[in-house]
Amino acid sequence: MAKKADVRGIIHLACTECQERTYTTSKNRKNDSQRLELMKYCPRCRSHKLHRETR
Numbered sequence: 001m002a003k004k005a006d007v008r009g010i011i012h013l014a015c016t017e018c019q020e021r022t023y024t025t026s027k028n029r030k031n032d033s034q035r036l037e038l039m040k041y042c043p044r045c046r047s048h049k050l051h052r053e054t055r
Contacts, residue, residue, distance in 0.1 A: 013051040015042040023051060 007030055013023040023040055036053040 011036065012054045013038065013040065014054045015040075015045060016050045016052055018042065018044050020044050021054060027053075 012021045040051040
């Protein structure tokens with residue numbers, strides 16, 4: 001049986017304003033080679049901000 005972490009890796013999402021890593025998720029690295037960008041709530045900024053995948 002294949003390992004789950006081979007294709008789908010765990011990634012961290014960091015706020016673009018304050019650079020705090022507040023979210024973790026997984027993505028398929030074969031299908032999505034670009035960095036993930038999502039609008040998420042940042043508890044430090046207290047508003048919805050753009051969060052980018054960090055390496």
